[in-house]
Amino acid sequence: MEIRHLRYFVAVAEELHFGRAALKLHIAQPPLSMQIRQLENELGVSLFHRTSHQVLLTEAGKAFLDETRAILAQLEEACRTTQRIGRGEVGYLRLGFIDSAVYEVLPVLLQQYRTRYPEVEMMLRQMSSKEQIDALCHNQLDLGILRPPLPDESLEAFTIRQEPFVVVLPLSHPLAQQKDISLSELKEEPFILFTQQIKTDFVEQVRRLCQQAGFEPQVVQDVQEMQTLIGLVSAGFGVSLVVASTHNLLSRGVAYRPIRDATEDAELILAWRRHDTKETLQAFLHTAKNVQNS
Numbered sequence: 001m002e003i004r005h006l007r008y009f010v011a012v013a014e015e016l017h018f019g020r021a022a023l024k025l026h027i028a029q030p031p032l033s034m035q036i037r038q039l040e041n042e043l044g045v046s047l048f049h050r051t052s053h054q055v056l057l058t059e060a061g062k063a064f065l066d067e068t069r070a071i072l073a074q075l076e077e078a079c080r081t082t083q084r085i086g087r088g089e090v091g092y093l094r095l096g097f098i099d100s101a102v103y104e105v106l107p108v109l110l111q112q113y114r115t116r117y118p119e120v121e122m123m124l125r126q127m128s129s130k131e132q133i134d135a136l137c138h139n140q141l142d143l144g145i146l147r148p149p150l151p152d153e154s155l156e157a158f159t160i161r162q163e164p165f166v167v168v169l170p171l172s173h174p175l176a177q178q179k180d181i182s183l184s185e186l187k188e189e190p191f192i193l194f195t196q197q198i199k200t201d202f203v204e205q206v207r208r209l210c211q212q213a214g215f216e217p218q219v220v221q222d223v224q225e226m227q228t229l230i231g232l233v234s235a236g237f238g239v240s241l242v243v244a245s246t247h248n249l250l251s252r253g254v255a256y257r258p259i260r261d262a263t264e265d266a267e268l269i270l271a272w273r274r275h276d277t278k279e280t281l282q283a284f285l286h287t288a289k290n291v292q293n294s
Helices: 003-015 018-025 029-043 059-086 100-102 105-114 129-137 200-212 226-234 244-248 280-291
Strands: 048-051 056-057 089-099 120-126 145-146 157-162 165-170 190-194 219-224 238-243 254-258 266-273
Touching: 003 018, 003 029, 018 029, 029 280, 048 157, 056 059, 056 254, 059 100, 059 219, 089 129, 089 165, 089 280, 100 105, 100 238, 100 244, 105 157, 129 200, 129 266, 129 280, 157 200, 157 280, 165 226, 165 244, 190 200, 190 238, 200 238, 219 226, 219 254, 226 238, 226 254, 238 244, 244 254, 266 280
Parallel strands: 089 120, 089 145, 190 219
Antiparallel strands: 048 056, 145 266, 157 266, 165 238, 165 254
């Protein structure tokens, strides 16, 4: 018994006429009659009463029609579900992100992705770049939004955002009156930086920028959270360098000023396991590339 036998049976049962059923199915009547006979022989029962004037369902045929419709409906639903999974429209996605991704990149990506794939279950985790790399390598994340470098060759990535560093300083600071600031003007300023173990690559990049300007930052306080850093700057404990999008969320009591002589930008990458073909992952990558190109 094949699926086509069931479809042929339903067509004849609904039309109660082999000629009209054949037209509906776009086949000739003799092959249709033969297929129905084969089905009846396989079942060992007659499904239709046939006379020269009419075709009627037997009691067995009526029962078989109800079951066949249910089977075909279930099959169609299974096909639709399978196709949706194949297009990445259902399932789940585990996404890691660093805190600064929340300021601009992450909300845009999530809004675009959720609009197109509303039934995908999103599992979001805020993690450091190092934690995300470890989680990706151990199949605990599908994707990560983090800072380079990407030391593991089993991972692949592309840049989703490059943005400049800016100086963040108290509103009352004399340099806050300037349109922009040269890094060398911060030589004697106390710095507030992230703990090295928390944001290793970011801190190293900040130190490198200062060194290129001819000085080593005088760090008076290490912090773990951006909110803490901005709060201490606002209180006058020191200054710092942050990515430009930070001002989207945190601006009370501080000023953000462009750096006149910055030699490099902060890069944000989207990383995943190189040979991962998971459909929801591929759909998110496609969305991210569209956002990047828009």
